[in-house]
Amino acid sequence: MNEMTKIETTLKDWExxxxxxxxxGCGDYAILKAVQRTLPQLGCDPSNTVFISGIGCSSRxxxxMETYGFHTIHGRAPALATGAKLANPDLDVWLVTGDGDGLSIGGNHMLHVLRRNVNMQIMLFNNEIYGLTKGQYSPTxxxxxxxxxxxxxxxxxxANPASFALGAGARFVGRGFDVSKNLPDVLKAAHAHQGAAFIEIFQNCIVYNKDVFDDFAAPKGAGDRQLWLEHGKPMLFGDPKTGLDxxxxxxxxxLALKVVDATEENWEEAGVLVHDATNRVIAHMLVEMPFGPFPMALGVLYDDPRPTFEASVAEERAKSTAGKTANLAKLLGTGQTWTVSGTAQDPV
Incomplete structure (x- = not known):
């Protein structure tokens, strides 16, 4: 697989x-703009980018996106995206799904794209409801x-999407929410990761589940309710205006996590953990923290690459065909064969 050739584009080139x-008022608008603003910063090429979706509001x-795209069937976007990546490993593949599409009818497909570690960015819009089919409860x-x-x-x-992803063997798990200014940073980290990068994006459904994430996403007092993780930095949170406390x-x-009083000056004495994005055990603990006693863990929770599925498939193909010449006629004539004679008028 070749490294992506970076080009200069603007937001308009992706609209x-x-x-x-x-x-x-749907949160999808904010996510769309975040993606359209991020791709030029990454130097991505619209002619080498494909967005693949299933069924649901997010799947529009x-x-x-002024790229290649494939609006597939309910829950099967991971399978189609895997096929696209195997057919052309150099494609920059983005998979877009929702909590119903990706974790209900598509739960098994999501599991396999994660465990196989197919190199793509997977954005799961989680609004904790079925929006397109008029507000039924969803897996989340x-x-x-x-x-x-x-x-x-x-x-x-x-279901906890981030916990599901870790359990399925995902090597990258991130979290953000629709209107967060930090969402582009999570998207950039996911794009830099070689492998299946799973990003859960909390998304406000203005009609059927309005403001369900205000408990941590509302601007007022957000610092006390959000833990934005950064590799190599202490896990501190609080009001940035008055100081992290x-x-x-x-x-x-x-062997559990706890909240302690700490500042940017005494965090080591207080025993505050330094975020190690490669620590899978701590990542599991972070995604399972109950909100209320704990803040919502956001940002890059886990990032530990391993060889990708399509690279392994390409290597296997190369080994199995080394020194061999392709001969379709010989292949078709190998093994048990027979000759059919006679005419259509002959009795059976």
């Missing part, structure tokens, strides 16, 4: 002439969610 049609994404809906399919409240325990430390007695 199509299609009318963007989501509900007014390919229509609005919280317990008690009232919807047309759960009129007295959901009794399901919700809390941190995440390891409770060595219970």
């Amino acid at each position: 199509t002439d299609q009318e963007v049609r989501w509900c007014p 994404f390919p229509y609005y 809906s919280r317990e008690g969610t009232k919807s047309p399919s759960t009129p007295v409240g959901s009794v399901d325990r919700p 809390k941190g995440i430390a390891l409770d060595r007695d219970g």
Whole structure:
């Protein structure tokens, strides 16, 4: 696989002439602009980029990107994206899905694209509801969610997309939310990762699940409710205007995480952890932190590359064909063969 040749583009080069049609106020608008602003900064080439989606509100994404695109069927985008990457490993593949498309009907396909480590960026828009089909509860809906399919409240325990990705063997797991100024940084880190990069993006559904993420995403007091992780930096959070005053430390007695009082001056004394994006165990603990007692862990939670699926397939092909000459006629005549004689008028 060749390294991407960087070119100069602007946001306008990534916009199509299609009318963007989501509900007014939908978080998808902010995600679309974040992607369109990020790709020029990465030096990406629209003619070498493809966006592949399944079914759902998020899956309209390919229509609005001036690239190649494929709007596939429900839950099967990972399979189509894998095929595209194997056919042309040099393509820059972005997979767009939602919590219903990617974790319900497409859950098994998502598992396999992650465990195989196919080199692509996977953006899962999580709004904790089925938006396109009019507000039914989804795999990520919280317990008690009232919807047309759960009129007295959901009794399901919700799936945790980031935890699912880690369990499936993903080598990159990131988190952001639609209107965050830090989302482009997560997208850039995912693009730099060689392998399946899974990004959970919390997305506000203005119609069926409005402001469900305000508990951590609302601007007022956000510093106390968001832990933005950066490799090699202490896990500190708090109001940036008054100074970071809390941190995440390891409770060595219970092998669990805990919140401690800490500042940028005394964080080492307080036992605050330094984020190591290659530490899979800590990544699991971060994505499972219960919100409320803990902040929401955001940014790059895990990043530890390994050889990609398509590179391994290409290597296997090269070894199996080394020193051999392709001969289709010989192949078709190998093994058990027979000759059919007679005419159509002959009795059976």
